[in-house]
Amino acid sequence: MIATAIPKTPAEFVAAIADLKRSMNAVILGHYYQSDEIQDVSDFIGDSLQLARQAATTNADVIVFCGVHFMAETAKILNPHKQVLLPDLEAGCSLSDSCPADRFKAFIDRHPGHVVVTYVNSSAEVKALSDFCVTSSNACAVVNSIPKDQPIIFAPDQFLGDWVSRETGRELVMWLGSCEVHENFSQQALIDLQQEHPEALTLVHPECPLPIRALADVVGSTSQLLGAVKKGAPRATYIVVTEPGIIHQMEKAAPDATFLMAPAAVGGTQQGSCSHCNTCPHMRRNTLEKLYWCMRNRAPELRLDPALIERARLPIERMIAIG
Numbered sequence: 426m427i428a429t430a431i432p433k434t435p436a437e438f439v440a441a442i443a444d445l446k447r448s449m450n451a452v453i454l455g456h457y458y459q460s461d462e463i464q465d466v467s468d469f470i471g472d473s474l475q476l477a478r479q480a481a482t483t484n485a486d487v488i489v490f491c492g493v494h495f496m497a498e499t500a501k502i503l504n505p506h507k508q509v510l511l512p513d514l515e516a517g518c519s520l521s522d523s524c525p526a527d528r529f530k531a532f533i534d535r536h537p538g539h540v541v542v543t544y545v546n547s548s549a550e551v552k553a554l555s556d557f558c559v560t561s562s563n564a565c566a567v568v569n570s571i572p573k574d575q576p577i578i579f580a581p582d583q584f585l586g587d588w589v590s591r592e593t594g595r596e597l598v599m600w601l602g603s604c605e606v607h608e609n610f611s612q613q614a615l616i617d618l619q620q621e622h623p624e625a626l627t628l629v630h631p632e633c634p635l636p637i638r639a640l641a642d643v644v645g646s647t648s649q650l651l652g653a654v655k656k657g658a659p660r661a662t663y664i665v666v667t668e669p670g671i672i673h674q675m676e677k678a679a680p681d682a683t684f685l686m687a688p689a690a691v692g693g694t695q696q697g698s699c700s701h702c703n704t705c706p707h708m709r710r711n712t713l714e715k716l717y718w719c720m721r722n723r724a725p726e727l728r729l730d731p732a733l734i735e736r737a738r739l740p741i742e743r744m745i746a747i748g
Contacts, residue, residue, distance in 0.1 A: 432717060435462060435713060438714060441717055441721075442466050442716060442717055443466070445717070445720040446468075446489075446720070449486065449487045449720065450485055450486040450487065451485055451486065451487035451488070451489050451510075451720065452468050452469070452483050452485035452487070453466060453467045453469075453489045453491060453716075454467060454468070454469050454471075454480060454491065454492070454496075455467030455469070455470045455491040455492070456470070456471070456472070456473070456476060456491065456492040456493075456496065456670075456708065457470060457471065457472060457647045457648075457651070458492075458647075458705050459491050459492070459670055459709075459711060460670065460709060460712070461670075461673045462713050463491045463712075463713065463716065464670070464674070466716070470674060471648060472560060472562060472646050472647045473499075473545045473546070473560045473561075473562075474545075474563060474648070474744070475562075476490075476492070476496065477499055477545070477741065477744070477745060478745060480500035480504060481503045481504075481745060486507060487507065487508045487509075487723075488500050488504060488510070489509075489510045489511075489512075489716070489719065489720060490510070490511050491711050492511075492516070492708065492711075493516045493518045493521075493707050493708060494514065494516055494517050494518065494521070494727075495518055495521045495545070495547060495548060496545075497509050497510075497727040498549045498729060498737075499549075499552075500727075501727050501728075501734065502549060502729065502734050502737050503741065503742075505731065505734050508723065508726060509727040510719050510720065510723065510724070510725065510726055511711075511719070511727050512710075512711040512716045512718075512725075513710040513715050513725075515710060516707050516708065516710040516711060518604075518707055519603075519604060519605040519606075520544070520546045520581055520602055520603065520604045520632075521547050521548055523603065524547055524548075524580055524602050526548060526550035526551050526553075526554065529551050529554060529580060529600065532578070532580075532600060536576070536578055536598055539575075539577060539578045539598060540556045540571050540575050540576070540577050540578070541580070542555065542557045542559055542564075542567060542568060542571075542577055542579050542580075542597075543555035543557070543559070543579075543580050543581070543740065544564070544581060544582050545558050545560050545741075545744065546581070546582065546604070547580070549729055549733055549734075550737075551581070552737040552740055553736035553740075555580075555740040557747075558740040558741050558743070558744040559744055560646060560744065561585060561630065561631050561645070561647075562646040562648055562649060563747055564585060564631075565589055566747050566748070567743075568593045569593055570747055571595075576598065577595060577596075577598065578597070578599075579597040579599050579600070580600030581600045581602030582604065583599045583601045583603055584603060584604075584607065584631070584632050584635070585632050586599040587599070587635060588631040588638060589631075605705075606632075606667075606668050606689075606703055606704070607630055607632035607667065607668075608632075608633070608634060609689045609703070610637050610666055610688070610689055610703065611687075611689060611690040612637060612640070614687065614690070615627070615637060615640055615666065615687050615688070618664055618685060618687060619664065622662055622664065624662050625661075625662040625663060625664045626643065626653070626657065626661060626663050626664070627640055627642045628641070628643050628645075628653060628663055628667070629643070629644050630644075630645070630646070630650065630666060630667035631646070633666060633667075637666060641666070647667060647671050650671065650675075651671060651675060651678060654682065655678045655679070657682070658682075659679060660683075661683075662682065662684075663675070663683070664685045664686075664687055665684055665687060668703065668704060668708065669686050669703060669704060670704070670705075670708065672684050672686065687703070688702075688703070689702040
């Protein structure tokens with residue numbers, strides 16, 4: 426029986442969320458960039474590809490997506506007949522916003538004959554214009570699957586595209602979007618941190634610009650960076666150059682390791698740095714309280730036009746199939 430009293434403490438919210446989940450036959454999917462509290466109540470935690478796979482195979486009646494808007498859209502596209510809830514519908518994405526569908530359509534029209542490869546960090550409307558979707562986990566595999574004589578458009582992240590191009594040796598026509606978190610790490614602050622901790626391994630997400638990636642020991646998606654920690658020495662030291670939410674899972678995987686967060690540049694310049702400026706404000710819009718009310722009210726619900734779902738589904742299914 427679900428308690429009718431409104432929770433007041435974090436522990437009460439956690440218990441109430443568990444009750445609601447059972448009564449609704451719901452699954453909670455949480456991205457690595459969510460707060461520790463959200464991750465701890467999630468049934469599955471992962472990167473975009475892992476969560477898309479979970480969404481595609483879940484037996485739950487209700488999918489509660491603790492991430493940002495495009496992720497919930499992906500879950501809805503894969504489950505058009507299921508209810509998909511998002512604790513805060515305003516949880517957007519600077520990268521997705523950098524690629525409006527109308528402008529992207531015009532960009533595609535200027536490059537006829539190109540295969541369109543789109544990062545999953547994009548709107549459903551942009552996905553519907555694409556041949557393939559990718560995540561940072563499988564972008565290279567998807568590009569390598571395309572015949573070498575076939576020209577490719579890559580959108581919307583220019584820095585991920587640059588990394589994929591260098592890894593695969595393929596020329597890509599790039600849309601010039603970027604993530605406000607990953608483009609803003611301070612190169613000089615990272616160099617200083619590496620000099621202070623010469624024993625540390627530097628883990629970098631490929632959405633970072635080349636000058637940051639060039640300082641990395643490992644470049645990879647969040648799941649790949651977590652995998653590097655799991656394979657590493659138990660007492661290793663790591664410098665983490667991505668959104669700090671991932672550190673919660675890294676600390677669980679290697680409780681005796683040391684994790685240092687790379688600082689962001691202050692004011693978008695490389696003249697100063699800030700160790701607290703690298704959280705994603707969009708991901709962090711979701712809270713335990715919002716999650717509780719979202720489940721209790723079954724709102725806000727993510728809704729998409731059935732015709733849009735049909736057009737956007739194939740590139741996502743291709744992404745999942747390539748793995």
